[in-house]
Amino acid sequence: MNGNAVRVALLGCGTVGGEIVRLLREQAGELAARAGAPVELVGVAVRRPHKHPELGDLLTTDATALATREDVDVVVEVIGGIEPARTLLLEALKAGKSVVTANKALLAEEGAALAEAADASGVDLFYEASVAGAIPLLRPLRESLAGDRITRVAGIVNGTTNFILSAMTESGAGYADALEEATRLGYAEADPSADVDGYDAASKAAILATLAFHTRVTAADVHCEGIRHVTASDIAAARGIGCVIKLLAICERTPATPDTPESVSARVYPAMIPATHPLAAVDGAFNAVFVEAEAAGQLMFYGQGAGGAPTASAVLGDLVAVARNRVHGGRGARESAYARLPVLPIGAVATRYHVSLEVADRAGVLAAIAGEFSAQGVSIAAVRQTGGVADSAGADTVSAARLVVVTHAAPEAALAATVRVLAGLDAVHAVDSVLRVEDLGRKGVAP
């Protein structure tokens, strides 16, 4: 044991953990020079030690003992999930260990408890790897923009869904085929739910909103819709109005009005964005996050959002920072939640919408439908009607038309009420799709 070394315990040794071990060994000299002392791996907790023969004496199955072991300075957690990670990290923090974790689900649910435990012990809690892999994003939000007012964070933070949507856009494939390809190529897991249903992105949105707005936002505060229902027709419809569909995590600050206080929202859903927006060009498994701040203006961060080596890079960046603080004293910047802004329910969040309807092709239908939008206070930006589509009922004596309505920004509740009413109209054969349109600061998206 090196007397002045910073001693690291690693909890979990899967893809990311294996890369961490490799980098700690290969870059030992460089890490020591940057941290001010050797960074020494003193233990690795795994469930199946026989799978890691190269780690020899470092291995243990007793994660609790390792996380609180007296000679350990820093605990790095790459197990994932809520338990046992939560209990292990709370105990480590309580025992005075600094913590570096890549665990987005845990941060999004128990971030407050972890931050309090870190504060109580006066130690560091860093988690750059939890959002957007190797892309430096949390540190810029927490530190670089600490003198600014962030108004929006919007990004592509899940590589699996971006791969699927990119494939659908490029090839015209349907969702099922694109998912199958993603699975075959290793971009989607056997059970893809956490990705395709948006939960992974929602955890990240909670972490981003908390940092951006100095307000505690948990995964439960994030409205979440996945991409299972996005069709090839939706992709084509987006192209028709100069857009592409991306699964977005959006964290937004809504200014105060005479009637409502300043508030924030955090939501995840597939949305049409202008094809000219920088986020539209982010293809495949890459991630990118767009940040808008009052003084800084628009910023974008782009890179690999997942994978063993990129995630390990982010973990090691945090580890060097923690080690440097252990050597030189001081603590890194921590999140703050002083602003305590209310989180808007999704019904109050206003966005634009693209609504595709199959309607009866006869006089008065457009007026009736426009009237229902108007009755709910939803303003129509543009309408396009194309006749002669086959009626969904298959009765070839009935003439049907496709009607696409793009609205101005309207609260989700008003749009949902409109769609409910439309679905009940005789003249409306089917509401084929309802998708949000996010201009993200670019104007002029219209059919």
Add this chain to the structure above:
Amino acid sequence: MNGNAVRVALLGCGTVGGEIVRLLREQAGELAARAGAPVELVGVAVRRPHKHPELGDLLTTDATALATREDVDVVVEVIGGIEPARTLLLEALKAGKSVVTANKALLAEEGAALAEAADASGVDLFYEASVAGAIPLLRPLRESLAGDRITRVAGIVNGTTNFILSAMTESGAGYADALEEATRLGYAEADPSADVDGYDAASKAAILATLAFHTRVTAADVHCEGIRHVTASDIAAARGIGCVIKLLAICERTPATPDTPESVSARVYPAMIPATHPLAAVDGAFNAVFVEAEAAGQLMFYGQGAGGAPTASAVLGDLVAVARNRVHGGRGARESAYARLPVLPIGAVATRYHVSLEVADRAGVLAAIAGEFSAQGVSIAAVRQTGGVADSAGADTVSAARLVVVTHAAPEAALAATVRVLAGLDAVHAVDSVLRVEDLGRKGVAP
């Protein structure tokens, strides 16, 4: 005076300084919450106080006295240039003040002296605003990627030249017309030399290389070529091989070979890059920097590289970090130069080249020219000859052809020697242009 406030002295109050004053006032509550104590402006040093009546008693013309005043904790410098900024900041650091500066020229020349002075006093020296304005870039390089090996930093770090080159690309305009438009719109200064001759970008390259490679690189180490000689023909020629021309700052790590040690290079020049590269889409006055690291892979940072508010945002981010350290103890991460890698002279830096020649249109010329490339060890990737161009000598009895040669990567010295020999050949009427081609990790650029 607030007893526990962090007291700030501002040196200089031009566009950026004015924005800093505004933000310090408008966001006082938020900054205090984030820093842990009020951040109080206690003095502003300017040369012409009558131009700043709104600052009243805060004003002084004695910058030295303000920078070392006993009640000042942090000195923010936005004067620019080497002197008096250098002397002021060295005295401030010596007096135990932390320093935040946006002064790229000073950092690129005197970074070592400033860092040593900060270390000697145990205070912070931050300068995020010195490169790429509001884009969080230095903190990610210094901290987020501290656990990784950065192999390349390549970017567009000067908005003026990017505006000019974008205008030339979009409209086909020549350099002089595009510069005139940039000046008219306020993107270029009356004396544009610092921008168009590449000195501004070279300072930034020195700062980036120092942080990326943990090796002291000064402005004098950076090979620097500007954009004055880029013509509309060059832009068209770039388009012909699927490229656009950008003024790049490139910092690169060159691996060791059996004969040479690991080394780094830093250079600024206009270069053809693939139109499909993310940097190619960065238009107008925006900045973007591409970073490659062994574990993290490719990252890109994009945003506004200049302007009062964006630059002030970066200064305030640093100011909050410094203030937090004053309140809670500790120091931020500082640059390290432990690696001390040799800096390659430009002659040894290998890139690809696009060489455009006007040659005699007769048998044997291509063979002779190809032979000269070969004699210098420069391998040709592709050649395109187009006949029938007017001869530059104006003698219409002489038949001339245009010959474009794109090389594989070759050392600058070998290419320069080749061009010298070619220029002396009878068959070569003129060497019209020599431009570098930077693939930046993308393969397959060829005529």
